[in-house]
Amino acid sequence: MPPTTQHVARTDAGLASELRVAVMRLRRRLAIEREPGNDIGIGVMAVLACLYRRGELSVGELAAYERVQPPSMTRAVRKLEEKGYVARRPHETDGRQVLVSLTDAGRDLVLADRRRRDEWLASRLRGLSADDRAALRAALPILDRLAAED
Template identity: 60%
Template sequence: MSYAKYMAPSIEHVARTDAGLASALRVSVARLSRRLRNERDSRDELSIGQLSVLGVLYRSGECSIGELAALERVQPPSMTRTVNCLEESGYVERHPHETDRRQVVIALSERGSAILAADRRRRDAWLAKRLRELTPEERSVLRQAAPIIERLAHA
């Protein structure tokens, strides 16, 4: 009996149909995401979820707890716990809402901005090194795919 009979089909083979493409992308994106998470500094005290909240604040600016919860697709009580931890460690700050003083908004602090930038630099450096190992044609395909993958992520 041949060993090849038990080998998993290649991504190229699986991705020939839309269902196969969905499966191949799911697996590949999950593996890449896991690999990038592994590039974090082991001394970092922040969880992936906490870093994600800092990233949302960096991209979106000040947000209420409810807005953060919606953007991160978690329940507001869970986001409140996350923000409380981030605030206690000095990564975020609370400010009164500009027009509704009953509301509070969360903003990225200087410390939060610095740790987020360091984390991104480290992981970007790893990925840039891996991209340099690809052919120019492969990098061109990824340049075209990146905005499409981003659209899928926000759907």
């Protein structure tokens, strides 16, 4: 008989395994809850979210934030530009660089996508006990530290 989640999570290795599974399952579920008609892949959608959070960035900066190679980011930016979600312009002082910014359509897509996912998650949270919601609130800073960029 396989060990229970509670038993496995008693060790750091077990906790790591169970946390990874739970976070990935939640991520997959949230990925399903996308804005209808959004045909952009989740990885490319992350580029829009990065621009929304950080503002105008170079292709190289975007690649670094998303931890992909610059040629991959160039392809993603080209796809987003073709769909009207981002605009590119030359850097003022470095002619080799291109700066990328969100268009109004890109911002609207990010906000609609977030709103839909937040609504789904809020509805799930309402089904939890007050103690469970309090435990999640207490865990948020810890999860943020775990997820922090190096």
